[in-house]
Amino acid sequence: MIIDCHSHIASRTVLPPQFFDGWLKTVRAHLPSNLDAMQMERMDELLRALNEDPQSVKHIAEMETAGIDLAVLLVIDFGIIYKDLPITIEEVHLEHKRLLERSNRFIAFSGVDPRRGKEGLELFEKAVTDWGFRGLKIYAPCGYSPSDKRLFPFYEICSARKLPVLTHVGPSSATLSFRHTNPLGVDTAALNFPNVNFILGHAGVTLYRQAGLIAQYRPNIYLDLSGFQAEVTRGSFRNILKWHLSRGLSRRLLFGTDWPIHRFFGSQQRWVNEIRNCEAAGVLSAEDTENILSGNMKSLLGITGEGNDTGSTK
Amino acid sequence: MTQVALNDNQLAVKQILISLCQKNLNHEELNGGMKLFEDLGVDSLQFIRLILEIETSVGKKVFDVETIANLKTVNDLYEVLETQ
Numbered sequence: 001m002i003i004d005c006h007s008h009i010a011s012r013t014v015l016p017p018q019f020f021d022g023w024l025k026t027v028r029a030h031l032p033s034n035l036d037a038m039q040m041e042r043m044d045e046l047l048r049a050l051n052e053d054p055q056s057v058k059h060i061a062e063m064e065t066a067g068i069d070l071a072v073l074l075v076i077d078f079g080i081i082y083k084d085l086p087i088t089i090e091e092v093h094l095e096h097k098r099l100l101e102r103s104n105r106f107i108a109f110s111g112v113d114p115r116r117g118k119e120g121l122e123l124f125e126k127a128v129t130d131w132g133f134r135g136l137k138i139y140a141p142c143g144y145s146p147s148d149k150r151l152f153p154f155y156e157i158c159s160a161r162k163l164p165v166l167t168h169v170g171p172s173s174a175t176l177s178f179r180h181t182n183p184l185g186v187d188t189a190a191l192n193f194p195n196v197n198f199i200l201g202h203a204g205v206t207l208y209r210q211a212g213l214i215a216q217y218r219p220n221i222y223l224d225l226s227g228f229q230a231e232v233t234r235g236s237f238r239n240i241l242k243w244h245l246s247r248g249l250s251r252r253l254l255f256g257t258d259w260p261i262h263r264f265f266g267s268q269q270r271w272v273n274e275i276r277n278c279e280a281a282g283v284l285s286a287e288d289t290e291n292i293l294s295g296n297m298k299s300l301l302g303i304t305g306e307g308n309d310t311g312s313t314k
Numbered sequence: 315m316t317q318v319a320l321n322d323n324q325l326a327v328k329q330i331l332i333s334l335c336q337k338n339l340n341h342e343e344l345n346g347g348m349k350l351f352e353d354l355g356v357d358s359l360q361f362i363r364l365i366l367e368i369e370t371s372v373g374k375k376v377f378d379v380e381t382i383a384n385l386k387t388v389n390d391l392y393e394v395l396e397t398q
Contacts, residue, residue: 030359039366042375046365049379058380230358233351265358267383 001306002272003297004063004071006166006201006226006256009099011054014075014092015260018082020048022173023261050260056099056106059259063105066268069294070308071259073099074137074166075111077120081142081176089116090123097131104308107301109135109166113142114150121153128161134301138167140185141176146198147188155193164300165189166199166224170206183211190218197300202227204253205240212244215252222296223249226256229265232274238283250288254297323395326371331388334360334367346389354388364391374398 008015024044031043053059063071073096079089087095089112096108110127112120127133136158138146146167158165167186171178183203190198197220203211204225215221223244231237244253255275257268272293279289298304320328325341332339335354350356356364365377368391376398385391 027359027362031363035363035366036370039370042369043362043366046377046379046382233357233361263379263383265361265383270386 001294001298002066002068002070002255003294003301003303004068004226004257004259004268005199005254005297006224007059007071007073007259008076008261009054009056009073009095010051010059010260011095012051013054013085013087013095015051016078016082016085017048018175019078019173020051022175023047025174047264050263053260056103060103060105062259062268066272068257068268068272069105069306071106071257072135072166072297073106073108075109075133076137076139076142077111077113077116078139078142080113080115089113089120093123093127093131093133096133100132107135107308108133109137109164111137111139112154113139114144114148114154117150121157124154125157128157128163135164135166138165140168140180141172141178143177143180145180146186151189152192155189155196159193159195162195162302164197164199164222166201168201169203169211170227183207183214186221187214187218190214190220194220196220197222199224199254199300201256202258204228204244204256205231205237208240208243212247212249215249216247222252222254222300224254224256225292226258227262229262229271232271233265237274238278238281241278241283245284245288250285250291251296253292254300255293320392323372324392327368327388327391327395330364330367330371331356334364344388346387346392348388349386350388350391351386368395372398 024047075092075096077089079085100106100108110124110133112124136154140146169183170181183200186198199222200211201224204223205228211223215223228237231240257271278284328341328344335356337354348354369376376394381394
């Protein structure tokens with residue numbers, strides 16, 4: 001069994017154009033200045049096309065090819081930081097709910113900006129109580145810390161219901177703030193809520209030494225490997241995995257893809273194969289592979305069988 | 315071993331790869347079975363440039379997200395051009 005702990009619905013309503021604009025700016029800044037205007041325009045067109053799978057048809061097809069059984073879809077609440085979004089945060093949740101009803105391949109984590117106050121907390125509670133959402137996504141680049149006290153009522157709900165929290169670590173779109181995205185930002189929350197498991201999004205590879213050290217000493221911290229795709233092409237992924245394993249973190253690493261962001265640089269099958277190849281190369285044991293691809297995430301979600309078979313709070 | 319002659323588009327792909335990947339390869343050393351990332355050391359930004367330069371060279375749009383995601387080898391690039 002394989003579980004992807006980190007993915008999104010590829011649609012403009014879920015990942016808005018403003019988010020992609022910042023990413024395009026970053027890519028443009030790294031490309032040589034001799035690219036002509038048509039090439040720049042074509043690059044924008046191709047990168048924006050990553051976000052065009054609103055019904056998740058391509059996503060499911062890729063999952064099937066790669067042998068990924070379940071994927072966690074993360075809601076990000078951009079509604080406070082970006083203006084003029086096409087739909088409300090409640091409608092974004094309902095878009096996910098409809099997909100959950102159509103396909104048993106997905107699990108969804110709610111995402112609510114804590115600056116929404118009581119109304120936001122009520123939305124989160126409704127999502128996990130009535131709509132089958134099974135965790136909370138914190139998106140620190142929207143300008144708040146994962147240890148912001150306004151999030152504590154959300155964490156109390158997570159603690160009572162045994163729901164994991166996934167918080168983004170590291171840089172993001174150039175239109176957002178990186179100030180609160182350091183791994184240590186989660187520490188106060190993790191200390192105050194020892195029964196809540198916190199997943200540091202991308203931190204298996206981004207700022208991984210700092211994140212790994214925190215995970216080594218805090219039993220409720222997990223590390224998401226999504227975003228590792230670039231490290232595979234750079235040839236450093238296996239050394240990063242060895243570093244984690246040398247610190248006893250086999251049971252804290254989680255396979256993730258961050259679909260649709262990294263689609264350009266390889267299919268989902270390629271990333272699954274890379275993990276399997278690490279086992280063939282002796283970097284991972286069979287047990288490590290099992291832990292990373294599904295075992296650790298099954299524990300976090302309370303899944304006991306081979307499918308999306310438990311943990312629903314409906 | 316008999317070498318299959320490459321067409322103009324394939325030769326253009328080879329030339330673009332040689333100039334992008336900075337491995338000091340010549341046309342004879344660069345073969346179709348080579349992997350773009352592992353063997354030629356193409357990184358993320360070079361990969362984007364590769365796509366753009368190839369389309370500029372052939373004068374039309376030949377890639378989409380799905381074909382790009384499945385590009386592994388030099389032969390995969392040739393194949394995309396052949397099917398256009």
